Amino acid sequence: MNIGILGLGTVGGGVVNVLNNNKSEIFARTGEQINITHGAVKSISEPRICEDGNINITEDAFSVANNPDVDVVLELIGGTTIAKDLVITAINNNKHVITANKALIATHGNELLTLAKQKNVHLLFEAAVAGGIPILKSLEQGLSANKIELVAGIINGTGNFILTEMRDKGRDFTDVLKEAQALGYAEADPTFDVEGIDAAHKLAILASIAYGCELQMDKVSTEGISDISGEDVSFATELNYSIKHLGIAKKVNGELQMRVHPTLIPKTQLLANVDGVMNAVLVKGNAVGPTLYYGAGAGAEATASAVIADLVDIIKGTVSHDVFGWKQLIEIPSCNPGNVESVFYLRLLAADKPGVLADITAILAKHNISVESVIQKQIDQQNNAHIAIITNSVKTADLQAATTEIQTHEFIQDTIKIIHVENLD
């Protein structure tokens, strides 16, 4: 089996290193010697984290995707332009393809997987979601007897790192993001991390595998963490919650909800204690109950672990050509975001006058929303009260109508902050 590797950066370099370090175990598992024979890089003179002496290296990635001696192509470049053309070229040349590229799969996966099936080759992408955690294989294989009730995951390490540092060290958002970039966690464009796009890519893929539907990236409602303030973090702590950036996919009344947003989770939940750059995915199946998968969501060798596991599957022939692991895909209507029922956290800055809190709760009550808990932190120098409210479970549209009405009152001094709360019970 000859392997062509496109990209010898963090992930590509990690793949070469893990294949070298674990050569005898991988040989014992597969009975095959895996040779990375060809490699493509942006610049041959760039330093690399791996030994590349036995690899024919070129700057012409298409020459690898077209090379008749290459059996499997590893696409580890990223992005959706050249990477897409290379994957199509390799598949059209009857080569199996393994990619870690979540953006490519989430946006073009329907077309690419159909092409791979037509050509009778595999297109595998375990490394695209939650790095080293074998979450796609778990959903596809280990949980195949279940109706999936919920997938809820911390699937962006950069975002989790930022929120953890803000909570534990009181650090500033921008300052932590810079550190995440320096540590190599963040995407080339870090807005993908902080605005939830990276997590939305991963969630769309998880949902298709969990529920057997086509990818619907445009149906993922996406909100990032860039508006989370230190005050939200400390209010959440006081209310016994932790703020996590979650990707949630669930089927409610036959409709699929796919949403990515900051979420208050009770501190007692395991997910609330997944900190730093780590990822974790909670999957509830109707037979198995709740299951939790935890591990490194990014990094050279952790991601390489998932890439090589796909390679081992191809060599051993343990993987099918079914799209997302389903013989038949199911059409599932998506839920209108206004109909999503959720508990909410509201943070308000209001003039400290008698009756203000009563007015706020009266408007909430008018929209059928009751208050589960409320705290008022302090009166600041401008004589404003900092208030946090946790509601009961309400329809998003009702909450929006109520907060729009509250916002118009003269006693409200700032935009009302709204964050989902999930108890995950």
Ligand code: HSE
């Ligand atoms: N930027 C991504 C993250 C890398 O922080 O999770 C792994 O997909």
